[in-house]
Amino acid sequence: MHTSAYSDFKASLLEQASELRARIRSGTHTATTSGVANSLLQGNVVILPSEWAGEFLLYCQNNPVACPLIGVSRPGDPNLPDLGQDLDIRTDVPEYQVFRNGERSEKVSDIKSLWQDDFVTFVLGCSFSFEDALSRAGLSVRNVEQGLNVSMFRSNITTRPSGRFHGNMVVSMRPFASADAIRAIQVTTRLPKAHGAPVHIGDPELIGIQDINKPDFGDPVTIRPGELPLFWACGVTPQLALEHARLPIAITHVPGKMLLTERLNEELAVL
Amino acid sequence: MHTSAYSDFKASLLEQASELRARIRSGTHTATTSGVANSLLQGNVVILPSEWAGEFLLYCQNNPVACPLIGVSRPGDPNLPDLGQDLDIRTDVPEYQVFRNGERSEKVSDIKSLWQDDFVTFVLGCSFSFEDALSRAGLSVRNVEQGLNVSMFRSNITTRPSGRFHGNMVVSMRPFASADAIRAIQVTTRLPKAHGAPVHIGDPELIGIQDINKPDFGDPVTIRPGELPLFWACGVTPQLALEHARLPIAITHVPGKMLLTERLNEELAVL
The missing domain is CATH 3.40.1640.10 (PSTPO5379-like)
Structure with missing residues (x-):
């Protein structure tokens, strides 16, 4: 059965x-x-x-x-x-x-x-894999809710180089109210092969992002009052390494x- | 062995x-x-x-x-x-x-x-149980580091009443830099019998705390620039229920x- x-x-x-x-x-x-x-x-x-x-x-x-x-x-x-x-x-x-x-x-x-x-x-x-897990946990993923591509940014977090491949980490961002942010961390922790837990939460400037409304890739999404931005490592990162x-x-x-x-x-x- | x-x-x-x-x-x-x-x-x-x-x-x-x-x-x-x-x-x-x-x-x-x-x-x-787990995960617990009692606050989060017992939730607060905050959520999730994951992260006002430097119980601790306050449900909560x-x-x-x-x-x- x-x-x-x-x-x-x-x-x-x-x-x-x-x-x-x-x-x-x-x-x-x-x-x-x-x-x-x-x-x-x-x-x-x-x-x-x-x-x-x-x-x-x-x-x-x-x-x-x-x-x-x-x-x-x-x-x-x-x-x-x-x-x-x-x-x-x-x-x-x-x-x-x-x-x-x-x-x-x-x-x-x-x-x-x-x-x-x-x-x-x-x-x-890819982080899209955990969007499904987030939804099944009852959390609303803003880019899905708004029918947009996720917001992605070039951060100032460095990666560990290998030969000619090096560069900063690209991160994807999804905003959540506080309690949902905590739940989102728990849910995505279960999926290390889909980037796992976020690498940053809160102030975007701390990871070198000047304007949260101007993503380097994808679309800007709405961040509502009281919400925290959560940033996950993104599989666009190797594209920066390819540039280098x-x-x-x-x-x-x-x-x-x-x-x-x-x-x-x-x-x-x-x- | x-x-x-x-x-x-x-x-x-x-x-x-x-x-x-x-x-x-x-x-x-x-x-x-x-x-x-x-x-x-x-x-x-x-x-x-x-x-x-x-x-x-x-x-x-x-x-x-x-x-x-x-x-x-x-x-x-x-x-x-x-x-x-x-x-x-x-x-x-x-x-x-x-x-x-x-x-x-x-x-x-x-x-x-x-x-x-x-x-x-x-x-x-009690949250002191997870302080040990946090320390073993390489995180520094501010109140332990400073030799102080943890900061505790009366929040505006309501509890579910039982007969004459009711009242708001008391929360304990520990500040962490962003990446450590994410790790702290993961580590404390493992300990549901010691309050588990935080109930709130970020802006204290969202849970009714006006001044993070004036705890209702315990001692104030230093919050460094760029750190986020994490709030855990606290076992002092029943003391408010006893008052009522x-x-x-x-x-x-x-x-x-x-x-x-x-x-x-x-x-x-x-x-």
């Missing part, structure tokens, strides 16, 4: 994921994936030539809160079967950001024509437009 | 507790028990006639965060063997507050002459001067 109910639950999620991925593949869904396909794990994406893969892998190991690794492909293989049976990283992200020599270059809706047989794909956990590392080519997702996997957020929960 | 090391650890703690209790019994130690006998569970104390015990028990059940029950005596029995082999509630609290008709009356160093054969003792978990219930007689500990038990804080930890 339990198993059957769970199977039904997961089957309906996978159907939902499959439909959404079809729309992403065909270029119909190019928007943020915030608040969509609840319960399914979403991922940040970094694709780079294998020559740089070891150094980048160590960067992730050095910064597990910002860069929690949930999948790495074999060189040249666009599939990541552990994250999705028919997942194709060349088409399954709503929008891609191409980096050339560390500069943000074109944005594209697929990377079939850019694919190289030495490309390695890294998938990192100046690889000839690297490809990421566009912030907020994530890879949808076929795994449940709950599969990654501890406790 | 493990068992033996643990036995030695606990034996040395119990020796420490026994010495401290001897000093409390003899009236040599009448100060706060904050920061003393680390690792051993401390308790808030409420003693009242058995006629009122059922109503008060339900008050504790209704308010488990402020009033986490860790022990209840049999009527007229001054011993609580579950909390300490030779524990005698008439002598083992550093200082007692007597309430008469809801008014704070005399403070005394033992209650041998006041003891009634219908007295029931309630022992409630206007029992002919009731006896509590003096805030900050707790009952030292022979149990380990860790025995009450979840997770």
Whole structure:
């Protein structure tokens, strides 16, 4: 009975994921994936030539809160079967950001024509995964409530470098009233592979954010009187490291437009 | 080996507790028990006639965060063997507050002459228990660091009444820098029988506290620039309920001067 109910639950999620991925593949869904396909794990994406893969892998190991690794492909293989049976990283992200020599270059809706047989794909956990957990805990996630992309900022928190990869941490921000903020810390602590607990709470200036209403990525969201901003490490962090590392080519997702996997957020929960 | 090391650890703690209790019994130690006998569970104390015990028990059940029950005596029995082999509630609290008709009356160093054969003792978990956990997590607890009693405030958070017992929640406050505040929430979440996670973080006015430097009980502590005040439900809460219930007689500990038990804080930890 339990198993059957769970199977039904997961089957309906996978159907939902499959439909959404079809729309992403065909270029119909190019928007943020915030608040969509609840319960399914979403991922940040970094694709780079294998020559740089070891150094980048160590960067992730050095910064597990910002860069929690949930999948790495074999060189040249666009599939990541552990994250999705028919997942194709060349088409399954709503929008891609191409980096050339560390500069943000074109944005594209697929990377079939850019694919190289030495490309390695890294998938990192994403805070959208814990938005589902927050909602199920009865908390309202402002960016979801307002139908917006989450607010993301370049902080002054440094990451631990690996070779040519270095830079400050990008953080995502969600405001909560005090008691909900405490609950949000508890809930997200259970999900270390989706950035876990916040890295900062309260005064944005203490982590180098001058204007909370002007995010560096994503959309501004409303902060109501008496609410505290909570800041989580964000999987856009490696994009700043890519800027510094100046690889000839690297490809990421566009912030907020994530890879949808076929795994449940709950599969990654501890406790 | 493990068992033996643990036995030695606990034996040395119990020796420490026994010495401290001897000093409390003899009236040599009448100060706060904050920061003393680390690792051993401390308790808030409420003693009242058995006629009122059922109503008060339900008050504790209704308010488990402020009033986490860790022990209840049999009527007229001054011993609580579950909390300490030779524990005698008439002598083992550093200082007692007597309430008469809801008014704070005399403070005394033992209650041998006041003891009634219908007295029931309630022992409630105490935030001092989690101070040890915070310290072991590498966090500095300001009141311990400054050798002061913790700051306690009458908040505007209401409790759930039971018969004649009602009133607002008393909270204890400890300031932390942002990242430590997040860690403190995680660490104290493990100890629901010692008030668990904070009930509030940030702006004191939101819970009815006008001046953070003027606690209603205990001592003011330094709050450094950039620190957030964290507020935990406090076992002094039932003392306000006693004021309202206007029992002919009731006896509590003096805030900050707790009952030292022979149990380990860790025995009450979840997770």
